[in-house]
Amino acid sequence: MKLSVLDGDELVWSGAELDEAGDVDAVGHRIVHGGTEFVDPVVIDADVVRRLEALTDLAPLHQPKSLEALKLAEAAFPDVPHVACFDTAFHANLPAAASTYALPREWRMRWPLRRFGFHGLSHAYASRRAAELTGARRIVTCHLGAGASLAAVLDGVSVDTTMGFTPLEGLVMATRSGSVDPGLIFWLEEHMGMPPAELASTLEHRSGLAGLAGTSDMKAVLEAEARGDEDAALAVAVYLHRLRGEIARMAAALGGVDVLVFTGGVGERSEAIRTRACAGLGFLGDMRVLVVEAREDLEIARGVRSALALE
Numbered sequence: 001m002k003l004s005v006l007d008g009d010e011l012v013w014s015g016a017e018l019d020e021a022g023d024v025d026a027v028g029h030r031i032v033h034g035g036t037e038f039v040d041p042v043v044i045d046a047d048v049v050r051r052l053e054a055l056t057d058l059a060p061l062h063q064p065k066s067l068e069a070l071k072l073a074e075a076a077f078p079d080v081p082h083v084a085c086f087d088t089a090f091h092a093n094l095p096a097a098a099s100t101y102a103l104p105r106e107w108r109m110r111w112p113l114r115r116f117g118f119h120g121l122s123h124a125y126a127s128r129r130a131a132e133l134t135g136a137r138r139i140v141t142c143h144l145g146a147g148a149s150l151a152a153v154l155d156g157v158s159v160d161t162t163m164g165f166t167p168l169e170g171l172v173m174a175t176r177s178g179s180v181d182p183g184l185i186f187w188l189e190e191h192m193g194m195p196p197a198e199l200a201s202t203l204e205h206r207s208g209l210a211g212l213a214g215t216s217d218m219k220a221v222l223e224a225e226a227r228g229d230e231d232a233a234l235a236v237a238v239y240l241h242r243l244r245g246e247i248a249r250m251a252a253a254l255g256g257v258d259v260l261v262f263t264g265g266v267g268e269r270s271e272a273i274r275t276r277a278c279a280g281l282g283f284l285g286d287m288r289v290l291v292v293e294a295r296e297d298l299e300i301a302r303g304v305r306s307a308l309a310l311e
Helices: 015-019 046-053 063-076 105-110 120-134 182-191 196-205 208-213 218-226 230-254 264-269 271-279 296-307
Strands: 003-007 026-031 082-086 138-144 148-154 157-161 259-263 288-291
Touching: 026 063, 026 296, 046 063, 063 082, 082 120, 082 296, 120 138, 120 148, 120 157, 120 259, 120 288, 120 296, 138 230, 138 264, 148 230, 157 230, 182 196, 208 218, 208 230, 218 230, 218 264, 218 271, 230 271, 259 264, 264 271, 271 288
Parallel strands: 003 026, 026 082, 138 259, 259 288
Antiparallel strands: 138 148, 148 157
């Protein structure tokens, strides 16, 4: 079976380049948000596309790119099945205690106000690979890249994660703030007159490492820290403080941790971040630490085979 895997967030191909990809038997698509209804890979048809479009408000930065990639791929490969694989699906069965916000019941019943979690394709692959290598049951996966999140995985099932209703919650990231006090947002809006659109853009694109150190590149931040740059030193300290704290929270959800996995661009390539993060986690006891290459493409291929009943 020849499979093409497309990620709308990273789509740089034109329609002509897709035409040159050759014969394929199926196309797998990474879709960031599946909402509450898409909890498994699904073969895409017109009805699925309409339902995905309806979820755009939950992922305005990602869903349109994924749908555009789908259009290009369907035009290039009109006679093969296209399968959507969702970044939220791995976290779809979080325990209620982990998925529920402490909001009024009428709000939660009326709207899908819950913690969805993201990077599920990466967390699923990394945790499965770690279990294959070690036989461990309690695994914390650290997907550290431009976006960053953690997952607590017990016997292959996600029981907690750091991202929530949107990918803004949780860790400090390249350009995203991670969790901030909602009261701070209200204060900026009410007292400083900051428009919601500016707030959203700033939290998404001008915060995180970029907001603290002036660059979103972790390698550049670490190099600046080594030169004595105070802003860079603060950025690394804040990043590590949040990372260690969230790893501990994931371990608490598991009742301990057997294996800590680093994956993603920063997780795989920055030995300094891995070492300095682990240096503050001795209180968790003995655990193995692995670096696993991010292979969301393989996880999507697995999902395509499952959706097409090929395994």
